[in-house]
Amino acid sequence: MSSYVLVLNCGSSSIKFAIVAVNNGESILSGLAENLGSDNSTLKISHAKTSTSYSLPANCKHESALSSINNILNEYQDLKQKVVAIGHRVVHGGEIFTQATLIDDEVKAAIKNTSHMAPLHNPANLSGIESAQLAFPALQHVAVFDTAFFQTMPKHAYLYALPYELYKTHGIRRYGFHGSSHEFVSTKAAELLNQPLEVSNLITAHLGNGCSITAINQGKAIDTSLGLTPLEGLVMGTRCGDLDPSIPTYMQETLGYSASKVNDLLNKSSGLLGISELSNDCRLLEEQSKNGNELAQLALEIFCYRLAKYIASYMVASGPLDALVFTGGIGENSSFIRQRTIAMLSTLNFSINEQLNEKMRFGHAGFVQQEASHKIIVIPTNEEWVIANKAAKLTLASGEQ
Template sequence: MTQHVLVLNCGSSSIKFAIIETTSAKLPLQGIAENLGAENSQLRYSYGQDKTSLKLTTNATHKDALHCIEQVLKKFDTLGSSLVAVGHRVVHGGERFTHSCLIDDAVKQAISDMSHMAPLHNPANVAGITSAQAAFPNLPQVAVFDTAFFQTLPKHAYLYALPYKLYEQHGIRKYGFHGSSHYFVSGQAAKYLTKEIKDCNLITAHLGNGCSITAIKQGKAIDTSMGFTPLEGLMMGTRCGDIDPSVATFLIENLAYSANQVSALLNKQSGLHGISQLSNDCRTLEQEQAQGNQQAKLALDMFVYRLVKYIGSYLAIVGPLDALVFTGGIGENSSYIRQQTISQLKHMGFSLDDKLNTEMRFGHSGFISQPSSKNILAIATNEEWVIAQDTIKYAFQA
């Protein structure tokens, strides 16, 4: 009998879900419950080519959404009866969780205890776990942590130059995020290179609304751009990325910002959206730039410039590079961003094949470099498959 895993990715106001076949990675059913807690809460899902939208109750909770997802599964009886486990994306695992694990009361409490390090994510993850346990009480539930892939970072890379007691007493350090994506595409890159992952030196750039870049040496992460929270590092859709910390104190002391207002500014009002004053969507900005919008051009120029700087710095630490990998919604699909990035790396041995760069989009993966170039790959990520695989691995351990 075919077995499936239910994969859940719970945000503060949404639940992305997918049913994944455990042997083939096929997704017969996937969807999203969105605008939870608001008047226009809804559930959208696709089954094959059929797409359906359902209105949820006003101010629907995660529990309401999971109940609706459960009812949807009952419509497709063979899917519901073939579920063997539930896998949860959990954003922050701190130093406690170095790999995925079966969820029990102690694990759920530990995830909750780390909410102060990911206040926008971990509480939603816990809400999703609690709701899924109620909806599917007989299925094992597994937590898959964004941060686990980065537990191989050396101490000199993950520590901040702050008083050491802040790390010892409060765990203030770099943790990294998008771990499932970086793990997946690094493994795929090794296959394209026909090498063992342990023999690969890679730079993987996950570029979407959230962006992160990782240096991988001999198959292990040795540095990454996101830090204590997902705010650090590259310029993103609405997040500022790297910034002088004194900007925050200036806003508080001179412009009467509250701490919450500073957090909202840096996380939700900055990045591509803040600079362009138009949108956080790279596609929109590329269209606007083509029509002469200078703010859109500036936003994209800044995005590329900061990405190039990170690639250059990671080239210095990974050793002889096997491949540079682009992934994520922008990395996989924006031939423009890839072209602009590589054009600034020619002096470092990179050159793009324009035809391949145009072709490798919308789910197509492969080399986009010229034969004389250092290897460049565009790889469609599959975080859900990583979660599903780990769920099967850890759900039935004795």
């Protein structure tokens, strides 16, 4: 009999969830509760190619939303009875968590203690955990951390050139995020290359509203672009990525911005949205770019240029490269972003097959390079499957003890 895991991804005002088949990663039922805490909270459930929408009570919080989700899942008893665990995506595990773990009071306290490093994510993750434990008290709950995959990075890659005391006392270092995605696509890339992951040297680029790139040597993460928080590195939908560290101080001291305003600007008003003055949606920017919108063109050019520079630099960390992997909503579906980025890397023996590149989207995986090029692979990510697998294995192991 197939077993299933309920995977929860709780944001500050949303809950994304799916019941995932452990054996093949198929999402049997999925849903999204959004606008939590507002007057128009909604819940959408998708199952067997049909979708149903529900209105949630005004000012609905995580606890009430998860209770509503539980009540609706009661309508799918045959499926619900096969759920063996609940897997929670947790953004930041600091240096405490190097792998998935069964959740107890000590784990919850540790997640709370790392919230200062992911203030937009960890408090929401923790709220979701506590609410889910009330809604699903009979199931084991497992935390799967975005940062765990990157705990193999060497010190020379994860330390900043700051006084060492800041790392020793306050844990200020690069941690990395999107770990479940990079883990999934690196495993799939090794399969497509027909070689063990343990001998594979890869560069994996997760491109969506949030973006990150990771260098993988011999199957292990060696470097990654996101840092202490999910702000460093590549240009993203609304996040700036790398910038001169003096700019926030300049905005505060010269422009009179508050620390809060600077933080909001860098996280919510920058990136593709900030440059284009139009949108953080890459699809709209590509459409407007074709229509001659110069700021849309500029935003996409900066996005690709920054990505190409990172790919080139990460060839130092990866070692002799077996493949470059594109994933995430943009990485999987934007043939333009892939083509433009690869064009900037022609001197490093990257060249794209335009026909294959155009066909590779909407859930398809495969190679898109020309014959003489480094391997270039497009792989749809499945973070939920990674979380489901880890949750099921831990639950099974704890049941055997």
